[in-house]
Amino acid sequence: MSGRAVAIVGGITTKFGVRPTTWPELAQEVGAALFRAVPELRTEDVDSLFVGAAEPERFAFQSHVAPLAAEQMGLQPHRILQRTELACASGQSAIRSAYAAIASGLSDVAVAVGIEKMNIPSMAEANSAMGCVMDRAWDGPHGATAPPFFAMVAQRHMLEHGTTEEQLAAVSEKNHRFANTNPTAHFYEKRFARDKLLRLPIIAPPLRLGDCSSMTDGAAAVVLTSEERARSYTDTPAWVRGSGQYSDFHNLANAGSLTEWPGLTRAAGEALGRAGIGVRDLDLAELHDCFTISEIVEYEALGLCAPGEGGKFAADGRGDLGGDLVVNPRGGLLGCGHPLGATGIAQAVEVFQQFSSTVPPARQVPDPEWALVHNLSGSANVHSVMVYQRGGAA
């Protein structure tokens, strides 16, 4: 990697769920939690703030959220202050921007925060907000939102590869089970057995309720700094070793086969290549399971299994504890919920906490060194990947 080495040196996630609280209150809550979680961090250390927020205009009727978040969090950034928006990957965009700023020397200590308030009195308005992530003038009038798109991916995957509803449910069962170890998860206290998952109502055939991540309120924040200062905040920095991103298309007409996500293969290839490792070196991965079928296609696109074998990979538990690598120990988007801008940050928080062995033992990956985080956005048209390494020297 060129530039200074950069690490995540602390982070925190608020409770995810249907929260009786506002967007600015979530900013205050995550700010207070962050400074408790990183006691060595002083407000005056933070020179830059990147705010991952997908649709505050829609869900909270608020623009210009970067200075709002700064004020709520008690920060006065003097190097770089900005919002990053990339729909469902807005959070990772904030981290990537902070990483670039620190690597280049523009920033020394940056906070990347993700905040989303999605539960509003009108679910129809919330669904419209999700619809305008798509090409609203061409796909939107037909009623396009995420569930019918990913349902078509699942339908084609079933047709081409024989993937089954039971294999989809295996992904959901695993991630919800992990979420039962995560008090911040939306579905921390809700149990989802496989047979129960197969009886839940259909949302967009063939996808049932348990195949879909939920509309969730929540926030998460991480602190990033350079090799010069990392050790003053933590003994277990999570070093950014690689980053990759690829944008394939936007209009659904240009989505290709649906069952192959070459943009992910390319983005992950770049991130892993920069890190100098292969996918087999990974100990854990936070993959963007906005729907069960997403995680299955991601197994294949990452090369964890052959094309078409993702359903079997899931059913055989190869992404579970004791498998090839642990996928979504946090509980994933399925178990934690998907507050759009907060998701990418919460995934990175999980990596930091796994590296520092501060997660509950029930989901602790044994002695992890390498982790990959993947966000997709929209209709899997953009893929964002980062690779982290635990501790050690810069």
Add this chain to the structure above:
Amino acid sequence: MSTEVRPRRGVKATMAPPAESSAARPPEPESAPKPPKTFEKRPFLLDFFPLEGADQTRLHQFYDRLRAGRLSTTRCTRDGELHWPPRTACPKCHLEELEWVDLPETGHVYAFSAVLAGAPLGMESEMPFAVGLVDLDGAPLRLFGRIEGRPWTELRIGQPVRAESYDIGDGRVFYRFRTVG
């Protein structure tokens, strides 16, 4: 391509075709249920249907042609690239001299699903509705759209469909697919 008049919400498709003027509204038969108020009062920024006039979009010909029952798109006059959706500049060579070409009316369903929950504002009463990707016959395009004519439970991959235009209820038009056979 057939031009059917069917306002999107509630009103039956038995009304007269809309007048040429985009301000004209189709008369409402007394027996027809009234569309929900959200249709009239939905704010501009929650309305997925685009503004179609020449004063609003350089792609107004798409809607003019659609009103005449023709589904069309743009093609680059230099490299022959066929676009979807229609464009004002070619994404390959960036030429801005594009021409309008009619698209095939018929196609086959490549993939489909249905919205059984979570419809956007103004579409709630239309649930359940089917959507899908349609390979146009004889054109290298796969268009996304609403699929009418059969409930989603009776749709199959490969189902033949035909494109049609429809009046959305306020003088604007849009396209969708309808099952054939």
